Amino acid sequence: MSLPKGKKNKEILWDRWRDDLLINSLNEGVIVIDSELTIRVYNKAAETLTGQTAAQRIGEKAEVYSLEDSPAFEVLRTGQPIYNIENDLKDGRTFLVNYIPIKHNGETIGIVQSFNDVTERKKLETALIHTRDELDEAFALTLPNSKVEYKLKSTPEFRDVYDPRTGLITITEVIPDGNYRHVVNALKVAADLNHKGIMGLVGVKKDILVETLIFHDIGKAQPDLKVGDKVDPLELFEPGMEHAWRSADIAEHYYNLPEDAVTLIRYHHHSEDELPPSFPSYLLPMHRLIRVIDGLSASLTRRKSKLMLEAKSPTVFIWEENEHPSYAGQWAINLFTGLQRHYTLEDDTLDKYFKGKEIRRISNGYGAERQ
């Protein structure tokens, strides 16, 4: 159709086409019904999504496709919009629907219903939840008993923001089973390093590492805090070395963990120069590895960081994206010498270790994504 000549005629046509163009160019299905439930508008996307044509439907009564009663009745009654309702259709699909009232002189005379097919997204969400449940179950099987599971699941971790001016933190989120998440994330990091070959390093023993990670924070005592609390962390949180000592005693006396695992648990909050002379030097590579894994897992659990790992024995390379600038960046640690090297995100020195390789990116949720 060509535009007729004359500016005025063009304006008239634009006016006539405007609503049609707008409504039919949308990706969302749009159906407008009046208060008698008669269909007045049926756009192209609605035709695709429902398999019926506007010619068939306009002028007809609206049908209820969902399993439940349509919220449209409530919108007509109250005049209030309802957004993001998941409608399970009789044919098995799920639509996400908005119901917006059309008002005239204060009276609700109709409803605009806009909708999308979210069936695939829902399937993906369900699959993810299942993966998470399966992982939970698999991990629970590795725990020695339900007491350990209960302790980990009932010890919270907190997300917070730190105010450097006052030294106080404000709690922004409570993760009720934070300790459990922390241990699972630590095992995920360990599994990734295993995949990269680091467990093949002389001086690193997989069994000891796993036992240490499961029990390292078992003796942790956390304060009872809620979102919005502003507290002095130094006053409220027990120093790490104290729960490390308690965890080691519990692991040794109640769970008969091997001596090396107990020692690693006892000193997991000691930096290298704080270790006593009695600390066996053969455990140093494991001590370094556990401290790296513990820190990375804490970031995954509490700071929503993203992580990429690479290993070239005896060096572990880490690439971390973190909302906390002092943790973000690239660094490497040599597990034999303890030497660490930090890189800035702009520095591409580590690229040669990551480029062109299939890298597992660990996110703070479950299920490592490939990229």
Ligand SMILES: [Fe+2]
């Ligand atoms: Fe700890």
Ligand SMILES: [Fe+2]
């Ligand atoms: Fe920890």
